[in-house]
Amino acid sequence: DAEITQSPRHKITETGRQVTLACHQTWNHNNMFWYRQDLGHGLRLIHYSYGVQDTNKGEVSDGYSVSRSNTEDLPLTLESAASSQTSVYFCASAPDRGRREQYFGPGTRLTVT
Amino acid sequence: ILNVEQSPQSLHVQEGDSTNFTCSFPSSNFYALHWYRWETAKSPEALFVMTLNGDEKKKGRISATLNTKEGYSYLYIKGSQPEDSATYLCAFINSGAGSYQLTFGKGTKLSVIP
Numbered sequence: 076d077a078e079i080t081q082s083p084r085h086k087i088t089e090t091g092r093q094v095t096l097a098c099h100q101t102w103n104h105n106n107m108f109w110y111r112q113d114l115g116h117g118l119r120l121i122h123y124s125y126g127v128q129d130t131n132k133g134e135v136s137d138g139y140s141v142s143r144s145n146t147e148d149l150p151l152t153l154e155s156a157a158s159s160q161t162s163v164y165f166c167a168s169a170p171d172r173g174r175r176e177q178y179f180g181p182g183t184r185l186t187v188t
Numbered sequence: 189i190l191n192v193e194q195s196p197q198s199l200h201v202q203e204g205d206s207t208n209f210t211c212s213f214p215s216s217n218f219y220a221l222h223w224y225r226w227e228t229a230k231s232p233e234a235l236f237v238m239t240l241n242g243d244e245k246k247k248g249r250i251s252a253t254l255n256t257k258e259g260y261s262y263l264y265i266k267g268s269q270p271e272d273s274a275t276y277l278c279a280f281i282n283s284g285a286g287s288y289q290l291t292f293g294k295g296t297k298l299s300v301i302p
Contacts, residue, residue: 108290110292115294116294117277117292117293117294117295118232118277118279118292119292120289120290120291123289131287133289134289134291165231165232172288173219173220173281173288173290174219174220174237174239175237176222176234176237177222177234177290178234179231179232179233180231181230181231182231
């Protein structure tokens, strides 16, 4: 069965370190998204991609970057981790740009100390 | 930044009660409205995607309506069961900026008391 996975599921890192969170989907979806979930804010979009070599900034993109070298993967990099980036991160994919549902991964809980 | 409001923030209902929640969104440049169900310790799962004014969708005991002209959607749960306990998220897509991003509300947390 097709699926979307994230790794690691939990990570603790130190302030200033570079961190990469992986997202892999086997749906063959062109559209992929990264969100963060924080108390009082709900889900907020960090970056998104509509296809290979395409990346776009979302609402809260400062301090994050993504790259899309193939259809299956959209890794999220925190260039220099900050305590404000402690959060739960969700990756999602979708078969089109909005008129069909998004499929969410299981989430990565990141703690920056 | 577009504003999507959900109400109430939380509610408790008795098993068997019917309930409904509201999602309000900007009425201009409407593209789509999504509803997701999010159980604790899991990831959001889609309930409905609605695209046309007057849309009504149903899945079992859960249904939703859409009014794009006035900018609101209702989610109804008939005969609530304990397994319906979850946070219900709505998310709006505006086509004005050409980016088709989902903007999520903060959710309505439903607790169904057996």
